[in-house]
Amino acid sequence: MKPKIGIFGLSGCWGEQIAILNCEDQLLDIIGAVDIVDFLGGSSVNDAESRLLVSFVEGSVANAREEAKIRQIRERSDLVVACGSCACFGGVSAMDAPFERPKVIETVYGSNGPIKSWDIGPHRPLSDFVKVDLAIPGCPMETTEFVRAVSALLNGDMPLMPTYPVCLECKMKENECLLVQRGLPCAGPVTMAGCDARCPSHNIACIGCRGPVEEANMASIEQIFGDKELPKEQIKLKLRVFAAPVLDRTEERG
Amino acid sequence: MKILKMAKHDLDFFASVLPAFGEVYAPVQRGKGFVFDKPSAWSEVRMDYTRTILPPKKLLLPPRETTFSFDPDQGFTDNLAEASKPVVLFGVHPYDIYGLNILDRVYAEAKFPDPYYIARRRATVVIGIDFVPDDKHCAGSMNADFVDHGFDIFLSDIGDDYLVLVGTSRGDDIVVKSGCLMQPATEADFAEYKKRSRIRRDSYKTKLELGDLPEILEMEYNSKVWDDFGARCLSCSSCSMVCPTCYCFDVTDETELGNRAGRRIRSWDSCLLRTHALVAGGENFREERSSRVKFRFYHKQRGFVAEYGRPSCVGCGRCVEVCPAEINIITVIETIRGERDGISSSAPASA
Incomplete structure (x- = not known):
């Protein structure tokens, strides 16, 4: 019998589920190897009860309902994989971290908006609530990393995720350095690789969507931005777009 | 070592014999930088490039290479056939040839010779050219601005001609194949070479002392x-x-x-x-x-x-x-x- 897996979306744009459906060349191999029994984004008939070998979960946890959902997913799954930067770090919707949510809502929708009654708290990564066995960051995650992860997990292995910054892959592709040679605000040196330097390869400075590398040297990169007459705070703001909770906690730790 | 000369305006004729010896890679422009790549036309090749973003190492020790594939039924199959495809690496600066010679020490001549590197090195014709140092080059200080081995042919600029150093018998095959393009070098050519060699040595803006x-x-x-x-x-x-x-x-x-x-x-x-x-x-x-x-x-x-x-x-x-x-x-x-x-x-x- 094929192992059963589930694919779930919490608060996010469902981009990872679309990324999975976009694995067109591998879709037949994927469903040949596993039974996708619970996947609201791909099927209207789902089995919400069975035990699962792996659950792939995208999106952040934004309220009590989603917290209950992720705890229930964890309970029925041998392995939980956080897919995409929302699930891994909180993502774009966690950008407001230091501000009070009601104030943010008021600023955006006005004091008489109906939105105040919505049950939406701060957006937090899955790992704030449950044990996450594997994190595949990215906005969206790379389909190649998803397929590699499925294949490794089925072999009883953990896929090796990159721990090095985007620069390594960018140099391997022999791109001109956008930060050094062009003075563009590229977050590559402090951002986790794995995207094969997707944006710099199209002459677009890295926006840090895969989150900071573990030992991101923020003091030095701020200094370098300053030397290049780029606003120093820009690099931190860039990284906060996708991984604010992670950066804020690193700062608290000092 | 055989020393000949070739008129600069004959370079594109010379280039036309190279594909017989392998797939040609030469310095071409990418953005404001340069890379070794397959030129779509010889006019793209930049003889005046400063340095390429990646060194020629990328062709002998690729950034990511499959060394072998494995299969539970068939065992494993190495990738040596792919690594043995002939390549002509044209326009390599002397310090980069020196770099290849250093890789040779580590990958080909050391205790555990690496079959993939050796296959690629053997399959690669190296044609060197000289260069004018900029403020970032310090090859002079590193004793890597002239090479006496590691290339098949080396071209030195002597004005209207290149002085052609033939380093290997494979280089000589290329010379033979290029027929009447090559002429014997004269005393005057050697004098010009020596003059330019001196100018080049003196033109380094960056000097580093390695002594102690x-x-x-x-x-x-x-x-x-x-x-x-x-x-x-x-x-x-x-x-x-x-x-x-x-x-x-x-x-x-x-x-x-x-x-x-x-x-x-x-x-x-x-x-x-x-x-x-x-x-x-x-x-x-x-x-x-x-x-x-x-x-x-x-x-x-x-x-x-x-x-x-x-x-x-x-x-x-x-x-x-x-x-x-x-x-x-x-x-x-x-x-x-x-x-x-x-x-x-x-x-x-x-x-």
């Missing part, structure tokens, strides 16, 4: 300057990626979906990365960033000297060009010699 550097590095092992460099280093690994003599690699396996077949992949690695000296159990021999920066320069300028009799830096200036934090062969040697006061006045305080 291993000793000075020994003295400065516990110096605070390493902490300062460590505080600046981003561990981005750009310096290693672009270095013609960085040869560390990592090996990983990738399996296919739904079965146990797969590939073994070898990829460039860097000693600046935290995982380079991380071992099972979580112990890290170079946990501190400063110890990794230090390791890189001690390996190039001291360890390699002890083992192979010369530093493994060839003075190409690529690390000078790419390091966002300005930690490079020039700033490090000048700082460690006490001839320079750090990198910038506003360096972040060491952690």
Whole structure:
């Protein structure tokens, strides 16, 4: 019998589920190897009860309902994989971290908006609530990393995720350095690789969507931005777009 | 060694015989930089390039290569046929040929010869050209601005002609194939070569003293300057990626979906990365960033000297060009010699 897996979306744009459906060349191999029994984004008939070998979960946890959902997913799954930067770090919707949510809502929708009654708290990564066995960051995650992860997990292995910054892959592709040679605000040196330097390869400075590398040297990169007459705070703001909770906690730790 | 000459305006005729010896790679422009690539027309080839973003290492030791594939039924199949495809690498500067010669010492002549590197090196025709140094080149100081081996043909600019040094019998085959393009060189050509050789040697704007550097590095092992460099280093690994003599690699396996077949992949690695000296159990021999920066320069300028009799830096200036934090062969040697006061006045305080 094929192992059963589930694919779930919490608060996010469902981009990872679309990324999975976009694995067109591998879709037949994927469903040949596993039974996708619970996947609201791909099927209207789902089995919400069975035990699962792996659950792939995208999106952040934004309220009590989603917290209950992720705890229930964890309970029925041998392995939980956080897919995409929302699930891994909180993502774009966690950008407001230091501000009070009601104030943010008021600023955006006005004091008489109906939105105040919505049950939406701060957006937090899955790992704030449950044990996450594997994190595949990215906005969206790379389909190649998803397929590699499925294949490794089925072999009883953990896929090796990159721990090095985007620069390594960018140099391997022999791109001109956008930060050094062009003075563009590229977050590559402090951002986790794995995207094969997707944006710099199209002459677009890295926006840090895969989150900071573990030992991101923020003091030095701020200094370098300053030397290049780029606003120093820009690099931190860039990284906060996708991984604010992670950066804020690193700062608290000092 | 045979020495001939060839008129510069005959270069495109000369180029037209090269595809008979392999797929031709030559320096072409990409953005504001240069790369070794397959030119779509010979007019794209830039004889005046400064340096390529990646060194020719990329063709002999690819950034990511499949060394073999495996299958539960068929065992494993190596990738040597792919590695043995003939290539002509045209327009290599002498310091980069020197870099290949250093890779030869490590990959071909050492205790464990590497079949993939050797296959590629054997299948690669190297045609060198000379160059005018810019302010980042320090090949003169590294004794890597002239090479006497490691190439098949070397072209030196002597005005209207190139002086053609034939380094191997394969180079001679190319000369024979190019027929009447090659003429005997004259006394006057040699005189012109010597004059230009002198001018080139004197035109280096960057000079570094290597003389007692291993000793000075020994003295400065516990110096605070390493902490300062460590505080600046981003561990981005750009310096290693672009270095013609960085040869560390990592090996990983990738399996296919739904079965146990797969590939073994070898990829460039860097000693600046935290995982380079991380071992099972979580112990890290170079946990501190400063110890990794230090390791890189001690390996190039001291360890390699002890083992192979010369530093493994060839003075190409690529690390000078790419390091966002300005930690490079020039700033490090000048700082460690006490001839320079750090990198910038506003360096972040060491952690």
